[in-house]
Amino acid sequence: MIITKEQFKKDFEKKMLKLYAQEVEDSTVHMQYFTLGYLMKEYISEGWAKTTNRYTKYGEKQVYYFSIEFLLGRLLASNLLNLGIRNTVSDALKDMGLSLKEIEDVEVDPGLGNGGLGRLAACFMDSMASSGIPGNGNGIRYKYGLFQQKIVDGYQVELPENWLRDDNVWEIRKSDKAVKVKFYGDAWMKPREDGSLEPIHTDYQEVLAVPYDTALVGYENKTVNTLRLWNAEVPNYTDDIQGELNFNKVLLNKREIESISEVLYPDDSHHEGRVLRLKQEYFFVSAGLQSIVAQHKDAGHPLSELHNYVAVHINDTHPAVAIPELMRILMDEEGMEWAEAWHITQNTMSYTNHTIMSEALEKWQIDLFKELLPRIYLIIGEIDRRFREILSSKFGEDQNQIEKMAIISGGYVRMAHLCIHGTHSVNGVAKLHTELLKSQELRDFYMLYPYKFNNKTNGITHRRWLMLANPELSDLLDETIGNSWRRNPQDLKLFKKYKRDPEIQKKVEQIKRNNKEKLAAYIKEKNGIIVDPNSIFDVHVKRLHAYKRQLLNALHILHQYHEILENPNFEMLPKTYIFAAKAAPGYYFAKEIIKFINALAEQINNDPRVEDRIKIVFLENYSVTLAEQIIPASEVSEQISTTTKEASGTSNMKFMMNGAVTLATLDGANVEILEEVGHPNIVIFGMTEKEVLNYYRNGGYNSREIYESDARVKRVLDSLTNGFIKGIQVEGQDIFKNLIDYNDEFFVLKDFDSYVAAQKKMEDLYRDRFTWNKMSIENISSSGVFSSDVTVMQYASGVWDTRIIER
Numbered sequence: 007m008i009i010t011k012e013q014f015k016k017d018f019e020k021k022m023l024k025l026y027a028q029e030v031e032d033s034t035v036h037m038q039y040f041t042l043g044y045l046m047k048e049y050i051s052e053g054w055a056k057t058t059n060r061y062t063k064y065g066e067k068q069v070y071y072f073s074i075e076f077l078l079g080r081l082l083a084s085n086l087l088n089l090g091i092r093n094t095v096s097d098a099l100k101d102m103g104l105s106l107k108e109i110e111d112v113e114v115d116p117g118l119g120n121g122g123l124g125r126l127a128a129c130f131m132d133s134m135a136s137s138g139i140p141g142n143g144n145g146i147r148y149k150y151g152l153f154q155q156k157i158v159d160g161y162q163v164e165l166p167e168n169w170l171r172d173d174n175v176w177e178i179r180k181s182d183k184a185v186k187v188k189f190y191g192d193a194w195m196k197p198r199e200d201g202s203l204e205p206i207h208t209d210y211q212e213v214l215a216v217p218y219d220t221a222l223v224g225y226e227n228k229t230v231n232t233l234r235l236w237n238a239e240v241p242n243y244t245d246d247i248q249g250e251l252n253f254n255k256v257l258l259n260k261r262e263i264e265s266i267s268e269v270l271y272p273d274d275s276h277h278e279g280r281v282l283r284l285k286q287e288y289f290f291v292s293a294g295l296q297s298i299v300a301q302h303k304d305a306g307h308p309l310s311e312l313h314n315y316v317a318v319h320i321n322d323t324h325p326a327v328a329i330p331e332l333m334r335i336l337m338d339e340e341g342m343e344w345a346e347a348w349h350i351t352q353n354t355m356s357y358t359n360h361t362i363m364s365e366a367l368e369k370w371q372i373d374l375f376k377e378l379l380p381r382i383y384l385i386i387g388e389i390d391r392r393f394r395e396i397l398s399s400k401f402g403e404d405q406n407q408i409e410k411m412a413i414i415s416g417g418y419v420r421m422a423h424l425c426i427h428g429t430h431s432v433n434g435v436a437k438l439h440t441e442l443l444k445s446q447e448l449r450d451f452y453m454l455y456p457y458k459f460n461n462k463t464n465g466i467t468h469r470r471w472l473m474l475a476n477p478e479l480s481d482l483l484d485e486t487i488g489n490s491w492r493r494n495p496q497d498l499k500l501f502k503k504y505k506r507d508p509e510i511q512k513k514v515e516q517i518k519r520n521n522k523e524k525l526a527a528y529i530k531e532k533n534g535i536i537v538d539p540n541s542i543f544d545v546h547v548k549r550l551h552a553y554k555r556q557l558l559n560a561l562h563i564l565h566q567y568h569e570i571l572e573n574p575n576f577e578m579l580p581k582t583y584i585f586a587a588k589a590a591p592g593y594y595f596a597k598e599i600i601k602f603i604n605a606l607a608e609q610i611n612n613d614p615r616v617e618d619r620i621k622i623v624f625l626e627n628y629s630v631t632l633a634e635q636i637i638p639a640s641e642v643s644e645q646i647s648t649t650t651k652e653a654s655g656t657s658n659m660k661f662m663m664n665g666a667v668t669l670a671t672l673d674g675a676n677v678e679i680l681e682e683v684g685h686p687n688i689v690i691f692g693m694t695e696k697e698v699l700n701y702y703r704n705g706g707y708n709s710r711e712i713y714e715s716d717a718r719v720k721r722v723l724d725s726l727t728n729g730f731i732k733g734i735q736v737e738g739q740d741i742f743k744n745l746i747d748y749n750d751e752f753f754v755l756k757d758f759d760s761y762v763a764a765q766k767k768m769e770d771l772y773r774d775r776f777t778w779n780k781m782s783i784e785n786i787s788s789s790g791v792f793s794s795d796v797t798v799m800q801y802a803s804g805v806w807d808t809r810i811i812e813r
């Protein structure tokens with residue numbers, strides 16, 4: 007959009023007056039944020055309405071991305087950027103004596119996600135809008151996000167993440183678009199006179215799903231897509247209650263109903279928690295599909311053509327109930343026959359798998375499922391019966407094979423199996439991951455449906471992760487290669503020709519230095535730790551999980567500490583190890599690793615013998631906004647998961663785009679990063695995929711042997727249990743047990759030696775400034791292929807069959 011400074015100032019002053027009855031000069035920064043936010047929403051609204059009308063008018067096929075998480079990050083800065091008015095607004099505010107940066111800092115990160123899965127969904131939303139793809143998000147409007155992490159005495163403490171405490175300027179409540187979702191009750195098939203069967207569902211509980219819409223603004227184009235998040239509310243009982251509900255009962259019901267959209271990933275270690283999770287999943291899926299079908303009918307399109315107008319993407323198995331729910335709507339509400347409904351459903355739905363970790367491939371106990379979703383269970387039963395017929399025709403009497411692949415088996419409903427059978431496309435999120443799905447985890451399904459399997463390597467939006475997070479580097483890119491990379495991120499490769507240019511190298515180094523200084527100031531303010539911007543910033547930020555091996559990193563630091571104590575003249579470049587990670591509340595071992603890292607930090611940071619050669623920082627409450635600050639200041643990107651375990655990773659892409667060098671196992675998208683940058687520009691270590699698979703298949707790994715034969719490993723592990731590291735009596739024992747008595751499931755000790763060597767190699771490379779800066783530039787200029795703009799275009803043409811609209 008085009009707006010002059012003067013016009014903006016007038017609008018801003020008027021809006022402030024309207025909202026707060028106050029002049030700008032008397033306003034607080036809080037008021038300024040809300041004024042600017044609401045004004046932006048006004049600016050966006052015209053384009054938003056036009057886009058929605060355009061989609062309806064031209065009957066364009068629309069994508070609906072169903073996801074349990076959307077980890078959006080702050081929206082003010084990205085909306086200003088995408089509207090193309092960030093500089094104008096910043097200048098205008100400056101004229102008024104205000105600071106855009108300070109105003110942007112008021113915004114609270116939406117608590118709508120946890121990690122890579124949700125962040126990917128957010129990147130896709132930005133990229134779809136920016137690429138002119140008609141793409142909408144569909145999810146839950148959680149009142150509280152995952153949790154707010156505090157570190158107290160080294161331990162993770164979880165507090166409610168009350169992100170909606172103040173107004174959320176970006177959303178619009180659409181009460182008139184509310185729908186009802188049914189839980190519990192009795193469902194059966196009643197014979198009609200003509201012999202056909204009528205589905206009956208009685209005595210159900212109704213929940214009102216009220217949508218809140220948020221605009222997804224495309225980058226300097228005319229597209230504004232919609233993220234629709236559903237809020238669970240008590241229906242207006244006056245029409246359908248026969249007076250038997252007393253006030254207390256209503257209140258009780260209210261609590262139960264509202265809890266559906268209360269928190270992300272409720273604790274599922276007990277029955278009630280598991281019921282709540284399934285409730286959440288069906289809630290947003292049913293509401294989303296009801297509204298999609300209603301819109302489709304309103305536009306006058308025939309239902310038999312739904313799949314030509316609508317693509318529903320199932321992001322991980324959480325929205326898998328979309329398959330039987332669409333069947334229910336088409337059959338029970340629209341009177342369609344099974345065969346036609348199934349054809350439409352399969353052709354509408356596509357599925358992305360994000361992990362080979364079996365614990366994340368959801369399955370539900372039959373009893374729980376049947377009680378909560380009786381009608382949906384009947385439909386899945388029929389899908390399973392028909393699927394078993396297909397399997398019988400392939401595998402004859404091989405009952406084992408049939409049970410292995412069935413959807414309902416062994417007392418469970420298996421959601422991944424449902425997804426593969428009920429969709430037309432199944433994709434993994436990096437080449438290695440997809441190959442592993444095809445050859446290992448989902449091999450039987452690949453044999454059955456080879457044509458459904460495809461790879462779509464993840465991506466990240468360069469607008470947030472480069473343009474917004476690293477404005478200085480963005481300016482340098484504009485100065486050197488022009489600004490075409492902003493619209494076409496693959497043009498970042500033009501920057502490669504500067505890799506040996508001493509002047510540009512110096513500028514890249516200076517930009518990194520400036521970002522490091524800013525992060526150092528943040529660390530000082532938050533953690534009270536003084537870190538040296540001349541030290542190497544070695545960064546490990548992601549969810550805390552044993553397979554991501556924050557433990558390997560911490561054990562290596564402990565090893566370095568021993569080296570220093572043993573040899574006070576031990577030579578090493580000063581290093582600042584930065585961690586940030588949330589552990590799932592019920593994941594005890596992950597929390598112990600957090601405590602271990604903090605205990606290590608406490609001891610090493612305060613040991614004068616270390617002479618500041620090592621500093622460890624654990625930044626609490628990792629979030630998108632924090633990542634935007636950490637990543638541009640990072641030099642070493644720790645991507646050290648056990649090979650085969652990380653489906654893709656996306657922070658690896660963000661780091662390289664900001665000039666960090668990756669220290670990696672050949673896992674997930676690290677493999678493709680290596681393909682892009684080449685061996686001289688990345689440091690690879692650790693077991694290969696074949697080795698890992700061999701060990702898992704044939705055994706033979708004995709972690710105790712390593713402990714007993716490698717003196718460094720022994721020294722490190724013993725110091726976990728002998729009181730050498732203070733304050734980890736319990737944690738130290740547990741970590742020791744995990745690595746030795748339980749044989750180190752994630753090969754931490756097996757990879758220890760090569761990790762130590764890789765760290766050493768990194769340090770040597772860093773010493774040579776020319777080489778390091780060259781590597782850094784190679785990484786930046788090779789990162790364009792990892793823009794999610796590229797990924798969503800691949801989905802659009804290969805999976806969703808959507809067109810790009812620029813009208």
Ligand code: RUG
Pocket residue numbers: 121122123126322360361366435464652653654655656674
């Ligand atoms: O762990 C994976 C990451 O490797 C991947 O990059 C990301 C996006 O595809 O998804 C993460 N993931 C997987 N998050 N949750 C799961 C399993 O439910």
